[in-house]
Amino acid sequence: MLLGLVGKPSVGKSTFFKAATLAEVEIASYPFTTIKANHGVGYVKVKCIDKEFNAKCNPNHGFCLEGERFVPIDLMDVAGLVKGASEGKGLGNQFLDDLRQADVFIHIVDISGKTDAEGKSVDNHDPKEDILFLEEELGNWYYGLFMKVWNSFSRKVDMEKSKFSEAVAKQFSGLKVNEEQVKEVLRNLSLPEKSSTWNEEQVRSFVRGLRKLSKPMIIAANKIDIENGKENYEKIIKEFPDLIIIPCSADSELALRQASKAGLIDYIPGSKDFKILKDLNEKQKEALDKIKENVLEVYEYGTGVQEILNRSVFDLLGYLAVFPASANKLGDSKGNILPDCFLLPPGSTALDFAYFLHTDFGKNFIKAINAKTKMALGKDYKLQHRDALEIITR
Ligand SMILES: Nc1nc2c(ncn2[C@@H]2O[C@H](COP(=O)(O)OP(=O)(O)O)[C@@H](O)[C@H]2O)c(=O)[nH]1
Ligand SMILES: [Mg+2]
The missing domain is CATH 3.40.50.300 (P-loop containing nucleotide triphosphate hydrolases)
Known part of the structure; x- marks a missing residue:
């Protein structure tokens, strides 16, 4: 991110x-x-969960000040x-x-x-x-990038009857445009089905919509x-x-x-x-x-x-801060308490979190345990902001 x-x-x-x-x-x-x-590391602020466990955290990344956890993010000037x-x-x-x-x-x-x-x-x-x-500049920039390929792209998609949103997401993945965003723009605008027939204003409105969703x-x-x-x-x-x-x-x-x-x-x-x-x-x-x-x-x-x-x-990106933790043992092998807090994209599940931590955790996933409530959670459990989860593997 x-x-x-x-x-x-x-x-x-x-x-x-x-x-x-x-x-x-x-x-x-x-x-x-x-x-x-310029790239640099900034921080988002998350209410730390250490108090809920009557503990004091030792962050591996970022820092914690009076119960406020500062989690690293990438910033570009x-x-x-x-x-x-x-x-x-x-x-x-x-x-x-x-x-x-x-x-x-x-x-x-x-x-x-x-x-x-x-x-x-x-x-x-x-x-x-x-x-x-x-x-206006951002709109023109996006439009310029689209127009470089639009004519041949839209004709090809129409001719091969490819899925339009999938094809757009693939073509413009460098702009971090995804399929869902394309679908949403299409839902909001009533554009002719054949994209090769769109006039300039129609292409512009499509591109403008995509810019707003892909770069909020x-x-x-x-x-x-x-x-x-x-x-x-x-x-x-x-x-x-x-x-x-x-x-x-x-x-x-x-x-x-x-x-x-x-x-x-x-x-x-x-x-x-x-x-x-x-x-x-x-x-x-x-x-x-x-x-x-x-x-x-x-x-x-x-x-x-x-x-x-x-x-x-x-808010804009909807990311969730999630702590790897276990109800019995909050520390890692070095005894650091709640050393990590990770940011996951919206809609992430317990299984996504397991894969995020380690491919093996994902592959061998049995269940997750909510360290705060000790409840077991299945792979489809949707992560909540400030969750503390332990992944149980085979
Ligand atoms: N008063 C005031 N001056 C600021 C503020 N932010 C930046 N500046 C000043 O505005 C000028 C330009 O800042 P800079 O960060 O170099 O702008 P950039 O060209 O957009 O990177 C500098 O003299 C800053 O000290 C602010 O919040 N308040
Ligand atoms: Mg500057």
């Missing part, structure tokens, strides 16, 4: 990335920072997109290419309106334009801490009632995480408060006070960064 940060230049993509991964972007990056997409990117402007095609592997897009918008379409400083830019621009998007209304941020945010959520738009201050999150890393404060990503641990100088105190006053105390999700990652993974 990969989350891609997208948006025009200078909106705060790298700041968001840096805050979420707390990595030095330049250090962790590839030699061609501006061209190559893509260079800024400008108008015409889908036609190759500003190395657009290369940047867009990076986005193919993403499962979900986080569109970072400068909600303060202090940057124009190219990312240059201005006083009053309408963030609405940025939302429309990105939709959440919008980070970033720089909410700056003047006009709040007003613009309130305006924009009325203008786009169907979009998920979360107020965000990546810069504040970065400052909090850095202060926390330096041992100055206690801060759990995503919370609305922090605790000062050391004597701070005036400048540090002032900066933190400002964050508290302008961001943490104003917005439901604090800086918004953690909320955006969590919504992407758990």
